[in-house]
Amino acid sequence: MEKLIKFISRYAQLSPAAIAGLKCFAEEEKSKKNVLILNAGQVCHKIWFLTSGMVRKYQLQDGKERTCWIHFENEIFTSLDSYFSQTPSKDIIEACEESEIISISKEASKELARFPEFLSFTNALMGEQFASIDRVSKEFSFMDAKQRYNYLQKVSPKLFQKAKLGHIASIMGITQETLSRIRSKE
Amino acid sequence: MEKLIKFISRYAQLSPAAIAGLKCFAEEEKSKKNVLILNAGQVCHKIWFLTSGMVRKYQLQDGKERTCWIHFENEIFTSLDSYFSQTPSKDIIEACEESEIISISKEASKELARFPEFLSFTNALMGEQFASIDRVSKEFSFMDAKQRYNYLQKVSPKLFQKAKLGHIASIMGITQETLSRIRSKE
């Protein structure tokens, strides 16, 4: 919980009351390796904070897994589409290894919105995420495979230390074979 | 202005005071054909509503124009990245034809945030945009050129009535020649 509070305070100063509220509404959970945190078809009611471990978000497309992103500790994750539109999720979220997560439900968020600091936190976070999604998705679309490789190594070095090749390739929008060949030519 | 109020009331019920505030802070502008609304390098301080006309958002990449999207009447637009991160824009926004727009500056937004209806409008809008960007960008990345063509025709038929082939192709992430060939095979 301390890690989450520290995370939030990078965006807004939390009053003791807000911290108490957070402790009351946020739930700490553990998830074992390969266990699903969210399955396709479910409506996503929560936003999660990853205290420790590694979590993968992917979709099934024609029977194939398409990895969207892999999160590491001190990151926030959810199924954006499902959470905000409250429709069944296409995203599947799974723990890649034993992970500790904190969940905040949509209702809890509404309660916490009574604290203005919390509201400015969520606003700042959403703005940051917006900017980041917009920027990264455009930059990515201009790059070829090699450039994406270099870019990803910069923005998420942990990915290359911990994730499987196939998953990294999928994030890059290429096949595992192509990524293997890129790597061998370095 | 009436169109904007109507647009907002799809998300939140506006009180007479909020409407008065909006009329006070929102600025109506006209933009002639091929005039830039936002240039690359500028920090974007506004969100715009397009009352009438047609507006294109693009970036320059290695001297080439890459069209991100084209907006039509009753749509909201801005440079997401620049507006939310307050960094110089890579996006260039231009009126493709004589257009009427309404601008709301970041400061005006802050003032208007005193009206809770306005806050719930922006929250709902941001949530919807989030969901939409997340969903569309993923769906798009799974599709080949022909599928993107069919998809775009569904979600933005106006695009095909009014925009140039080269711009549509650019949105699809392909060359104009390829789009021309796709069209000829229908």
Next chain:
DNA sequence: GTTTTCTTTTGATGTAGATCAAAAAATCAT
């Protein structure tokens, strides 16, 4: 109504990355 300019189409050729198949390497279970 011609000429100029801009937009779209058509053709020939090139290439990044996909697909299929199988070997090699690494990890796991017993």
Next chain:
DNA sequence: ATGATTTTTTGATCTACATCAAAAGAAAAC
């Protein structure tokens, strides 16, 4: 350790789309 399973690499071939070049068509200017 030893075999079983998973992950990564390597090779051969294929394909969707890019690039370059030029013709055809449409729109704008005079």
